[in-house]
Amino acid sequence: MDPAFQDLDCMAILRLEAEEHERLRMPDSRPTRCEACDNDFGGLFRCRTCLWPRIVCCKCLLTAHREQPLHRIEGVPDFKGITLAALGLVVFLGHGGDKCPKGVRDGNFTILALNGAHDVTMDFCGCENAAPRGTQLEAMRLYGSAHTVLDFELVRHRVDLGLIQPERKRARKEGKGKGEGIAKGVVR
Ligand SMILES: [Zn+2]
Ligand SMILES: [Zn+2]
Ligand SMILES: [Zn+2]
Structure with missing residues (x-):
């Protein structure tokens, strides 16, 4: 096995993600504005593929993915997958x-x-x-x-x-x- 993966605790990583989702669903910590433009144009989303997983509005998401049509997107705060094509x-x-x-x-x-x-x-x-x-x-x-x-x-x-x-x-x-x-x- 590649030494880089030897000590990897996959369950811990999945737990971290579940905790993050839970935090983002709570009324007090639920995001309501786009982290890029501070608006809410067409709902909020997060890219699962981008290295920097910012929560952004539909407009900013589409602008950032004009040349990245193969990224995986999820809605916020339901975290359901949605395609970039479905978002326009x-x-x-x-x-x-x-x-x-x-x-x-x-x-x-x-x-x-x-x-x-x-x-x-x-x-x-x-x-x-x-x-x-x-x-x-x-x-x-x-x-x-x-x-x-x-x-x-x-x-x-x-x-x-x-x-x-x-x-x-x-x-x-x-x-x-x-x-x-x-x-x-x-x-x-
Ligand atoms: Zn925005
Ligand atoms: Zn992306
Ligand atoms: Zn032409």
Whole structure:
């Protein structure tokens, strides 16, 4: 076992979280304002993925996650999970993160990432010279077709674990010629 985890008391960590939730539910200590803007635009939320778990309003949450659509969000003070897409986050493609004037909305989209599956709302570039949908996705390091794609980090993680074998390596093992491509992978 990694020495960093040797003395880790997982139950103690879960207890700490339960105590924190309990404290935030109490009328005296329940947060009523956003820690960033001191308002309450659209309710209060906390990101489970961000390193700094501030309690913020919906507006500040969406601003902070414009380029982080794969973070896990919980409501405050009920701590129920809710997706960024349900709160109104849209991922814009084709214009460096900005909205396309002729954007084509796809609200039925799933990204498979290291921390699970994420329902997201995508706005594809719909300009006359727009790149194909697959190319727009690849520019964001998302791979796949139709409505479900893989995040690049997930692919790399599975390659690192040996769960996907790049074709060039596989071809070498099987005694085939060089340069037969590395892009495609084989899932074992
Ligand atoms: Zn705010
Ligand atoms: Zn976050
Ligand atoms: Zn466009």
